[in-house]
Amino acid sequence: MPAPAPHEPALLAGGVAGTRALRPLLDTVLTALADGSAARGGPLPPGGPEAVARAVARLAPALPERGIGAEAALREQVTALAEGAADPADPHCAAHLHCPPLAVSAAADLAASALNPSMDSWDQAPAASALEAQVAVELAALVHPHAPAPDALVTTGGTESNLLGALLARERLGPRLALLCGANAHHSVHRAAWLLGLPAPTVLPTPRGVLDPATVRSALDELDALRCPASAQPPTPALVVATAGTTDTGAIDPLDRLADALAADPARPTAFHVDASYGGPLLLSDAHRHKVAGLGRADTVALDLHKLGWQPAAAGLLTVPDAAALRLLGHRADYLNAEDDTEAGLPDLLGRSLRTTRRPDVLKVAATLRALGRAGMAALIDRTCAAAEELADLVAAEPRLRLHARPTISTVLFRPAGATDEHVAEIRRRLLADGRAVLGRARAGDPGNPGGRPPLWLKATLLNPHAQPSDLAALVKLVLDQSRPHDDRLDSHDPHPHDPHEKDPSHARR
Secondary structure, three states, X not given: OOOOOOOOOOOOOOOOOHHHHHHHHHHHHHHHHHHHHHHHOOOOOOOHHHHHHHHHHOOOOOOOOOOOXXXXXXXXXXXXXXXXXXXXXXXXXXXXXXXXXXXXXXXXXXXXXXXXXXXXXXXXXXXXXXXXXXXXXXXXXXXXXXXXXXXXXXXXXXXXXXXXXXHHXXXXXXXXXXXXXXXXXXXXXXXXXXXXXXXXXXXXXXXXXXXXXXXXXHHHHHXXXXXXXXXXXXXXXXXXXXXXXXXXXXXXXOXXXXXXXXXXXXXXXXXXXXXXXXXXXXXXOOOOHHHXXXXXXXXXXXXXXXXXXXXXXXXXXXXXXXXXXXXXXXXXXXXXXXXXXHHOOOOOOHHHOOOOOOOOOHHHHHHHHHHHHHHHHHHHHHHHHHHHHHHHHHHHXXXXXXEOOOOOOOEEEEEEOOOOHHHHHHHHHHHHHHOOOEEEEEEOOXXXXXXXXXXXXXXXXXXXXXXXXXXHHHHHHHHHHHHOOHHHHOEOOEOOOOOOOOOOHHHOOO
């Protein structure tokens, strides 16, 4: 039988021969990535949703009668995906907690895909399960440095971690569990309560952007206000959810003082969960770890490395100070973790996640941490936070713009002076339609008018540690240009007069 062609689509990625099958296809993928990115020429494809949909429609049918081959399929689809991508590696792609992944982590992710361990039983993932256990303990110890036996579960991100934190609290404290969170909390806290059949969380006001411990204490006291004084029913158990790095502003709740507030009422059964999906990695930085002081006092902590950790999604963790807390997730399926196998020494992985089949997301994290070390990760964090300070300085120095507040982590909110909310929203959409900048939007209290309705702000969430001052200055200029009246903003002979990429041929527009 003749050997298959080099680009035969049915060749396998694993095994001894897998690298020979992958190598030529990798060259095709890398070329397509470069071609698509060059054709896009900016952080977002111009033209809006309809233009992108038309371009993708040219790839139909998705399931042809006869395939076109591996090389052709990869070339056309990867090129189209790159050309139509929102590229977080572009300094002007700064709307969300959507990071540019490091090359080392993306390369490790390829290896994980090729080997395809399934992290639901040891016999499917011998080395990957041992690596996950090692990395989980080290990262949990970073969060809970004084704990006796810290551990962590690998999750898909903050949403799953917040769900797990609420689940562990319910299993430990009982089904009467009440959830308390700030108005600044992530929406997944509410979804967790819904999924677990718990009452909707009590949402506490955060007029200054963060939870007030006194407000939390008052809310805990009110939990039993309607209970009959003669009732023998014990105090209502409560889970207090704090946030270290809010989605809208990057604000960090006063974690130490919140932990003190819970400790002041030892008669009430409570749990403390911190959603540190954004701010948790600050622990790696000597310059910024003070911002999350008290994080280790939480019973559970959500931590994401696909935000301020530069990992391809997904790379989440749920940390606990004592591994024994995770036994509540134990589950038995005889074909995966038979009791006699476990007793014989085979590791039981089924209680390490709510998922069954799951990929070894730990490999990319492990490769990154080993490659950069704590100092290398800290340098990326420090540079990213410094870039946010630089952008805030530029905005504050520009009389035509208003800065919401100095950045806590790497999120900067600003808006044109005197603009209406409608105008702010329109500026953002114009930039998206032009493909020139990807800025987010957030409603946040106005420091100059604390009693009024929170206005709409443009949101720049900086996660590119290589952003240069010139990139930030160009971003400010783009916003200012879009803030001007339409006839002053564009010259009829030059549709893109202020393209920040005009000096870089690799960013040339089509």
